[in-house]
Amino acid sequence: MRLRASIALLSGLAFTACSSTPAQKEAKFLKTGTGYFDKKDYSRAAIEFMNAAKVAPMDAEPAYQLGLTYLQLRDYEKAILSFQQALQLNPQHSGAQLKMAEMMASTTDKTTLEDAKQRLDTIIGASPGNSEAINALSITEARLGDSDQAIRVLEDALQNAPADLRSSVTLARLKLSQKDPDAAEKVLKDAVQQAPKSVEAALALAQFYVSINKPDEAEAEARRAVGLDPKNGAALLTLGYVQMVQKRLDQAEETYRQISALPDKQYRSLHAVYLLRTGKSDAGIQELQRLWKADTKDRNLRTQLVAAYVSVNKPGEAEKLLSDAIKAQPNDSLALTQRAEIYLRAGKYTQAEKDLQQVASTQSQSASVHYALARVRAASGSNVGQRQELENALRLDPNMLAARIDLVQALIADKQAKTGLDVANQTPEAQRNNPGFIAVHAAALMANQDQEGARKEIARGLAIAKTPLLLMQDATLKLIEKDYAGARAPIDELLKAQPDNINAWSLLVQTYAAEKQLPKAVARLREGVQENPKSARLQFLLAQTLLASGNRKEARPALAAAAAADPNMPGVRIAQVRLEIADGKPDSAQQMLNDMIAKDPKDALARMMLAEVEAKAGNQAGANAQYRAIVDTDPNNIPALNDLAWSFANDNPDEGLKYAQQAAKLAPENPSVQDTLGWLYYRKGVYDSAVSHLKAAVAAEGTPQRKYHLGLALTKAGDQDAGRKMVRAALDSDPNLAKTEGN
Numbered sequence: 246m247r248l249r250a251s252i253a254l255l256s257g258l259a260f261t262a263c264s265s266t267p268a269q270k271e272a273k274f275l276k277t278g279t280g281y282f283d284k285k286d287y288s289r290a291a292i293e294f295m296n297a298a299k300v301a302p303m304d305a306e307p308a309y310q311l312g313l314t315y316l317q318l319r320d321y322e323k324a325i326l327s328f329q330q331a332l333q334l335n336p337q338h339s340g341a342q343l344k345m346a347e348m349m350a351s352t353t354d355k356t357t358l359e360d361a362k363q364r365l366d367t368i369i370g371a372s373p374g375n376s377e378a379i380n381a382l383s384i385t386e387a388r389l390g391d392s393d394q395a396i397r398v399l400e401d402a403l404q405n406a407p408a409d410l411r412s413s414v415t416l417a418r419l420k421l422s423q424k425d426p427d428a429a430e431k432v433l434k435d436a437v438q439q440a441p442k443s444v445e446a447a448l449a450l451a452q453f454y455v456s457i458n459k460p461d462e463a464e465a466e467a468r469r470a471v472g473l474d475p476k477n478g479a480a481l482l483t484l485g486y487v488q489m490v491q492k493r494l495d496q497a498e499e500t501y502r503q504i505s506a507l508p509d510k511q512y513r514s515l516h517a518v519y520l521l522r523t524g525k526s527d528a529g530i531q532e533l534q535r536l537w538k539a540d541t542k543d544r545n546l547r548t549q550l551v552a553a554y555v556s557v558n559k560p561g562e563a564e565k566l567l568s569d570a571i572k573a574q575p576n577d578s579l580a581l582t583q584r585a586e587i588y589l590r591a592g593k594y595t596q597a598e599k600d601l602q603q604v605a606s607t608q609s610q611s612a613s614v615h616y617a618l619a620r621v622r623a624a625s626g627s628n629v630g631q632r633q634e635l636e637n638a639l640r641l642d643p644n645m646l647a648a649r650i651d652l653v654q655a656l657i658a659d660k661q662a663k664t665g666l667d668v669a670n671q672t673p674e675a676q677r678n679n680p681g682f683i684a685v686h687a688a689a690l691m692a693n694q695d696q697e698g699a700r701k702e703i704a705r706g707l708a709i710a711k712t713p714l715l716l717m718q719d720a721t722l723k724l725i726e727k728d729y730a731g732a733r734a735p736i737d738e739l740l741k742a743q744p745d746n747i748n749a750w751s752l753l754v755q756t757y758a759a760e761k762q763l764p765k766a767v768a769r770l771r772e773g774v775q776e777n778p779k780s781a782r783l784q785f786l787l788a789q790t791l792l793a794s795g796n797r798k799e800a801r802p803a804l805a806a807a808a809a810a811d812p813n814m815p816g817v818r819i820a821q822v823r824l825e826i827a828d829g830k831p832d833s834a835q836q837m838l839n840d841m842i843a844k845d846p847k848d849a850l851a852r853m854m855l856a857e858v859e860a861k862a863g864n865q866a867g868a869n870a871q872y873r874a875i876v877d878t879d880p881n882n883i884p885a886l887n888d889l890a891w892s893f894a895n896d897n898p899d900e901g902l903k904y905a906q907q908a909a910k911l912a913p914e915n916p917s918v919q920d921t922l923g924w925l926y927y928r929k930g931v932y933d934s935a936v937s938h939l940k941a942a943v944a945a946e947g948t949p950q951r952k953y954h955l956g957l958a959l960t961k962a963g964d965q966d967a968g969r970k971m972v973r974a975a976l977d978s979d980p981n982l983a984k985t986e987g988n
Contacts, residue, residue: 312328365385421456615641691725733753754790852875868892899929920954
């Protein structure tokens, strides 16, 4: 017993000696977190600050430090929540007060800005020399529309602290916003005189000269900054940029080589990036490969190497790099997400979804994962699935503007314009001046027949920024209003800035098609191709326009040029196959499709096309084999399920029904799926169910074929008059239906 008591006593003493107070633990976590923060390892810093908050839940400092860390991670929502928590614990915490005010000052909402101003006035009252607060106050005054007062605040501050570079830079920006570059230049020159040995002052002046397009002056100040500190990354970057602008590429390359040799890891790949951007792709990739080989734990390097492979059309190398990373670490969410993107680009939707679902298994509350899944669903044709994932993304993050924009566009495309407008109207106030939002809001207004509202919204957006999307919306509205020449004006403006913008070219073709002047569209496209000979998408659009105008002969070399420029571009090979079929060469088309499938057995589009060729040749068994191969690989492939179901309509409707029901489960609003399901019920003699589904198909898209089906079903279901009337109307539109569809 005495031995046990001694052991217990010694254990207790040892525990007491090794333990520490909550305050000591907090201090340790804060110190470690600050160390990571200084090293720019913000993810680890956040973990340490969270640990500090756990051991000292009533202290505001860990929450404040966590807010600063989230700012660096650009997670502004969490940053705001952290600062709010710090202020709840300590309403007098000046740092949290200041950061909250700075973030509030970034809005355009007047009430929020006035609240920010009040907070900043309080901070400055308690600490009159707080330059950070003074700068925030001046920005707030300017956003409230009182630029003169903002300038006075800064000028007063500089009277008291003439060497305060932050105030000088903010004042210069305000002067420049008032279109007074001379006054802005004087402010910064005065700052340089106050601190002639300051790298930051020289750099501020250099960057000002860059902004007003004075490259010689910018270079002189950048070189002076580099002379003061030869290892200053920002100074070298400014110098390299100026050299690029002046087309002194050899000097710029040497400068970027110097930058990459700096000890800070954030700079080491910049020389490789420079090589890639200046057309030296092989050299750039080799340098990235060397860097990656030296440090295979650096995910940023891996991401850059993946992007480089994709940029030079080497998706296979990118996929292998990521697959190796996933093999080493199966739950590497970044690698899985990036590989999913590569699969998505290649049309491998099942593989893309599999990777993203693996990420979702550990990050089910991630809005970005649901958004990525939405993109895959959209590409694979699952419109309902796309909307569900976009709704999930917005539920988890109502501020995810990209998801909101895509959801509005999806609803408009699905003829749910009113719902789309409702979703647009729920956009947070702070995002309503975003040009992307304005463009999609205008689209929703147009879809709801509110052309006047759309016109005002587009004008408001163009006054903020002439973005490609807003110029496209301007052209689209004019196209709707049949102002074809007017529609071409914003398109031409856009094409001057982006000569290879395929959406702009497509809309341009539509304006000529509306006037039945496709030859003029072809002529414009030929000019575009001549200016952008390496643009596969432009070559493809030229080929499609030639085909639409009936010129198959000239479309053939355009398709070949598109395929040569980008062998993996979706649609080109299929268009070539269709051209072979149109020219009466089914054997050649079949060979091309078999080659495509041999190269990628999971190529669903090629298999769908081969099934079409087999069916036209009378080989329905061969067609069904292709449909089954698609469904075996991707059980959610709606077109394959629907076509397979249809193939059994005459001989085995029970077999077809199971495929049609699966397609309807995935796409209940798809009119083609509803037509197939209804027709199968008709063939089975279940006429009431047939009528129900066929009515839904006709309501969504009333083609003569679907009206014919519905008319027959109505007749069998007992509504003879309505059925015969609909059958006659369908046959008037297409007399061949009686032969092709039977009765």
